[in-house]
Amino acid sequence: DSGVTQTPKHLITATGQRVTLRCSPRSGDLSVYWYQQSLDQGLQFLIQYYNGEERAKGNILERFSAQQFPDLHSELNLSSLELGDSALYFCASSVDAQGLNYGYTFGSGTRLTVV
Amino acid sequence: AQKITQTQPGMFVQEKEAVTLDCTYDTSDQSYGLFWYKQPSSGEMIFLIYQGSYDEQNATEGRYSLNFQKARKSANLVISASQLGDSAMYFCAMREGWNYGGSQGNLIFGKGTKLSVKP
Numbered sequence: 001d002s003g004v005t006q007t008p009k010h011l012i013t014a015t016g017q018r019v020t021l022r023c024s025p026r027s028g029d030l031s032v033y034w035y036q037q038s039l040d041q042g043l044q045f046l047i048q049y050y051n052g053e054e055r056a057k058g059n060i061l062e063r064f065s066a067q068q069f070p071d072l073h074s075e076l077n078l079s080s081l082e083l084g085d086s087a088l089y090f091c092a093s094s095v096d097a098q099g100l101n102y103g104y105t106f107g108s109g110t111r112l113t114v115v
Numbered sequence: 116a117q118k119i120t121q122t123q124p125g126m127f128v129q130e131k132e133a134v135t136l137d138c139t140y141d142t143s144d145q146s147y148g149l150f151w152y153k154q155p156s157s158g159e160m161i162f163l164i165y166q167g168s169y170d171e172q173n174a175t176e177g178r179y180s181l182n183f184q185k186a187r188k189s190a191n192l193v194i195s196a197s198q199l200g201d202s203a204m205y206f207c208a209m210r211e212g213w214n215y216g217g218s219q220g221n222l223i224f225g226k227g228t229k230l231s232v233k234p
Contacts, residue, residue: 043227088158108159109160
């Protein structure tokens, strides 16, 4: 167990639907990062939150949104789902906003299948 | 823009032999961090080794070492004495936009190298 908890582990849903992926960071970590891993795009950075505030945005679609709550857990919301959104979604956490002290811890991922 | 290149989509190595996985990077930052991760077929991302741009010595962690050549912008992973359990995808990554006082710390990843260890 890495200390980063992602739920659910697997999710199957239909096109056009909306889903929420949840991430609880490792205890003491303030930063949360979301990544998408697909066969054609590889591992893509989506968004970073630090202590409740958005810190950086990557290749995140407008149909996707995220937030970090006061208890530091984070949720990634994916709406109007398309077949191409099928991917493995990772959450990672770090103590600080810059991942210093090489402290990134990854969760085991949520595998999303859109049918 | 910062970029990571892994030119070997797949590699084979005989058990107990050493193998080098290539990684080159492109950045204009003076301070940066380089990482290697292992992803077995089960899917989780496992941290292997880290090299800071100002570290004078190559990083080592057990059977893993990082051959860091700053002038050539390469950060190759060397696995000594390969084991069957080393069969996995290996990703090279760089911390993006990092500098003291900077605001973000996300990683950018290469496409990965699939390593297969033969018995």
